[in-house]
Amino acid sequence: MSPSIFETSAPHDEPSRLTAFAINTLDRRSEHRTEGDLQEALSKSDTLFFAFSKGNALVKQGRSLLTLKDIEQFEPDFDNAAIIGWTNEGSARVTVSIKLDEEQLKEGDQLLNPRSIYSNNLLTGDLLGQLAQAASINAWINSTLFCGVCGHKTKPRAGGYNRQCTGCEKLHFPRTDPVVIMLIIDEKNDRCLMGRSPHFATQMYSTLAGFVEPGETIEDAVRRETFEESGIKVGRVRYHASQPWPMPHTLMIGCIAEALTTEIDYDSEELEDCRWFSREEVAERLKHSEGEDRLSPPKGAIAHRLLQDWLDWT
Amino acid sequence: MSPSIFETSAPHDEPSRLTAFAINTLDRRSEHRTEGDLQEALSKSDTLFFAFSKGNALVKQGRSLLTLKDIEQFEPDFDNAAIIGWTNEGSARVTVSIKLDEEQLKEGDQLLNPRSIYSNNLLTGDLLGQLAQAASINAWINSTLFCGVCGHKTKPRAGGYNRQCTGCEKLHFPRTDPVVIMLIIDEKNDRCLMGRSPHFATQMYSTLAGFVEPGETIEDAVRRETFEESGIKVGRVRYHASQPWPMPHTLMIGCIAEALTTEIDYDSEELEDCRWFSREEVAERLKHSEGEDRLSPPKGAIAHRLLQDWLDWT
Numbered sequence: 001m002s003p004s005i006f007e008t009s010a011p012h013d014e015p016s017r018l019t020a021f022a023i024n025t026l027d028r029r030s031e032h033r034t035e036g037d038l039q040e041a042l043s044k045s046d047t048l049f050f051a052f053s054k055g056n057a058l059v060k061q062g063r064s065l066l067t068l069k070d071i072e073q074f075e076p077d078f079d080n081a082a083i084i085g086w087t088n089e090g091s092a093r094v095t096v097s098i099k100l101d102e103e104q105l106k107e108g109d110q111l112l113n114p115r116s117i118y119s120n121n122l123l124t125g126d127l128l129g130q131l132a133q134a135a136s137i138n139a140w141i142n143s144t145l146f147c148g149v150c151g152h153k154t155k156p157r158a159g160g161y162n163r164q165c166t167g168c169e170k171l172h173f174p175r176t177d178p179v180v181i182m183l184i185i186d187e188k189n190d191r192c193l194m195g196r197s198p199h200f201a202t203q204m205y206s207t208l209a210g211f212v213e214p215g216e217t218i219e220d221a222v223r224r225e226t227f228e229e230s231g232i233k234v235g236r237v238r239y240h241a242s243q244p245w246p247m248p249h250t251l252m253i254g255c256i257a258e259a260l261t262t263e264i265d266y267d268s269e270e271l272e273d274c275r276w277f278s279r280e281e282v283a284e285r286l287k288h289s290e291g292e293d294r295l296s297p298p299k300g301a302i303a304h305r306l307l308q309d310w311l312d313w314t
Numbered sequence: 315m316s317p318s319i320f321e322t323s324a325p326h327d328e329p330s331r332l333t334a335f336a337i338n339t340l341d342r343r344s345e346h347r348t349e350g351d352l353q354e355a356l357s358k359s360d361t362l363f364f365a366f367s368k369g370n371a372l373v374k375q376g377r378s379l380l381t382l383k384d385i386e387q388f389e390p391d392f393d394n395a396a397i398i399g400w401t402n403e404g405s406a407r408v409t410v411s412i413k414l415d416e417e418q419l420k421e422g423d424q425l426l427n428p429r430s431i432y433s434n435n436l437l438t439g440d441l442l443g444q445l446a447q448a449a450s451i452n453a454w455i456n457s458t459l460f461c462g463v464c465g466h467k468t469k470p471r472a473g474g475y476n477r478q479c480t481g482c483e484k485l486h487f488p489r490t491d492p493v494v495i496m497l498i499i500d501e502k503n504d505r506c507l508m509g510r511s512p513h514f515a516t517q518m519y520s521t522l523a524g525f526v527e528p529g530e531t532i533e534d535a536v537r538r539e540t541f542e543e544s545g546i547k548v549g550r551v552r553y554h555a556s557q558p559w560p561m562p563h564t565l566m567i568g569c570i571a572e573a574l575t576t577e578i579d580y581d582s583e584e585l586e587d588c589r590w591f592s593r594e595e596v597a598e599r600l601k602h603s604e605g606e607d608r609l610s611p612p613k614g615a616i617a618h619r620l621l622q623d624w625l626d627w628t
Contacts, residue, residue, distance in 0.1 A: 003323070006552055009321075017533075024529060028527060028538060031542050031543070132528075135529075137529075143484075146463070146464065172462075175528075177489075178565055187319070212490055213490065215560060217330040224344070243531065256319060313319055
């Protein structure tokens with residue numbers, strides 16, 4: 001018998017599972033959400049909430065999953081809320097906007113963006129995944145309050161997971177932006193390409209990345225973005241892993257790609273530097289991936305995964 | 315020396331290249347589009363246009379790439395046009411909306427959606443890819459004429475490739491919707507899963523597919539959609555190929571996935587039927603992939619690619 005089509009040489013069967021925000025066990029019932037779901041959930045005592053003020057999650061004494069009592073004083077906007085899913089026990093999880101400023105916070109309570117929650121390890125596993133989904137849907141709702149076709153207000157449908165224009169009746173669906181993020185490998189010289197953006201931690205380098213454009217394959221997006229940012233021409237592209245990235249609603253598509261050239265001519269509007277790193281340098285940098293003076297993207301970031309898996313691959 | 319990280323057992327190095335709409339050699343200059351690009355392009359005689367009326371492309375005597383003279387009588391909306399890219403010779407390509415009804419068409423001219431253009435082989439290769447990009451950007455512009463945050467009008471930026479709200483100044487970027495499309499394999503019994511949607515050609519079956527949701531990896535989207543549509547539980551997922559699909563602005567992400575169960579319980583709201591197909595049945599069906607009475611998705615469709623490559627793989 002031939003080897004299974006699912007046997008690959010990769011160091012993990014599914015590296016996506018090893019990225020932050022990826023684990024989410026809620027039942028989304030995406031084909032079966034009904035108009036009444038949200039009202040029903042709001043009437044039940046076991047329903048819990050993720051609450052956001054201007055994109056920042058309310059974290060009360062370390063808890064991000066909140067009760068109605070936790071949030072009712074902050075004018076929760078239930079007219080523009082959404083069910084993100086149900087637990088195994090049938091308990092609903094709802095994402096909702098609240099009105100709350102930093103100054104109003106009680107001691108021990110925080111307003112944090114999903115990036116800080118992840119990089120400070122405040123949540124992990126399933127709860128971090130649910131938070132990502134809640135943050136992305138909340139951001140999408142807040143940018144879809146009006147219809148882009150005609151400018152009229154939209155109203156929630158399907159438990160808040162869709163929205164419909166009150167003027168032209170167009171249905172709006174959640175938005176997810178695909179981004180390619182790629183580790184470019186110069187196999188002959190056993191090295192990889194990383195750049196640094198001016199807003200990175202001061203010593204950190206990471207893999208290149210960019211939005212997939214309309215009318216483009218994943219592989220072509222990898223080649224275009226790499227060439228635009230670094231001047232390096234890319235040949236073969238191999239998908240490796242993906243990661244939900246809720247800033248605000250991105251799907252990171254992680255690839256390993258083959259450098260056909262070695263002369264770097266980087267885009268100085270985008271990058272502060274871009275250079276080749278040996279296997280040994282990468283191994284050393286990955287040991288310093290936490291905190292403000294980190295040298296590489298933190299554990300859980302798909303860039304970290306691409307780098308570590310390249311080291312482990314061969 | 316170990317084998318290259320880019321050596322896989324797949325029957326093609328890059329099956330994405332073999333899908334319709336995938337080839338597009340325009341230089342997008344995505345990081346370097348400037349405000350004046352569109353005005354400059356409109357003043358040059360070598361600039362050519364893709365023109366759309368309600369999402370349908372004007373095809374004049376078989377040509378989809380049109381001159382200013384071809385379209386000027388149809389009130390081209392240059393205030394909401396966009397440059398999609400430049401040829402190697404530096405000639406710009408612009409996507410623009412026009413006002414034109416079926417009744418106004420001269421003999422030999424047509425208004426066609428991208429799907430018909432592709433399935434009738436009216437365009438191929440690079441021009442089909444450019445048309446896909448033009449159609450997707452045109453659709454995005456027409457659904458982003460108003461700001462979703464505040465309802466004010468938007469205006470074009472960066473040669474039309476971005477839009478900015480005239481009220482709250484929010485920048486809007488082109489939208490691309492990631493969709494997973496998957497061939498589910500029961501390796502032990504050497505068969506694969508296909509379903510038929512009520513709107514398919516009457517004898518046709520194809521692979522299952524669905525939108526990636528916010529806060530979800532590609533692999534989890536494959537498992538969720540497969541379970542929701544067919545009741546089959548999926549284990550390992552292997553990315554295979556991607557395809558731009560301009561109806562209106564989708565990125566098809568094609569995967570091969572491992573069935574862990576064999577008992578089908580399909581969603582009768584979505585599907586008319588769903589069943590297992592042997593390797594021999596698939597081979598026979600792929601011979602009949604053209605025309606109204608086709609048995610399988612047409613060549614160029616990523617579903618066709620997944621099926622053919624499964625046959626060729628082992």
